[in-house]
Amino acid sequence: MFISRSHQHFNDELSMVTDDDHEINQAQEHLQQCCQELKNMDTQCRCPALKKMVMQDCGRQGEEAQRMLGKARYIPRMCNIQPTQCSF
Template sequence: MGNISLVAALLLCLLAFANANTFSVTVSVTENDNPQSCQEQIQSQRLNHCRMYISRSHQYFNDELSMVTDDDHEINQTQEHLQQCCQELRNMDTQCRCPALKKMVMQDCGRQGEEAQRMLGKARYIPRMCNIQPAQCSF
């Protein structure tokens, strides 16, 4: 009878020990924990305002990123496109912004060569103008 009590006590101790060392992990997935891939973000954010901003600013950007035009209406429209472009970029993850800008420029009207380089040069500084990261794209 004493052996049975001893075995029962040992079993209870083992069960208590095993139960004390058992843990569970609860993982809750929220929308922020599972961000869209860059490819999905690029497809959903078509960057239409960024495209309009770059095409409208084509004539009056120089190395210092200043405008050389007297047309106030054109300047206002261009600035509106820039503000909307900034919002489009803010809707994307930081690491997706530059690839999205590059893809937008390269797909836009099939630009190649020197024209593509000029447009990429303008797109490179858009994050800085929007005061978002990265401050400058390297493409």
């Protein structure tokens, strides 16, 4: 959810400079939920799970999938968990 939402909002340049507190709070909640789910997984399963989520759940392909994978790659760092970056 966090990746999908941030992808939707950050595609639009105007939304990158928005100060809509509701949008920011929602993004933080989604990130916290994502972090909690990742923390509940074995360390070696985190990156494969992120990749699978992007490729399957979002149904994206090609350039769009690559952009979303690029964002997903750094989620462990944002969650302050290991590995700090995924290599996919």
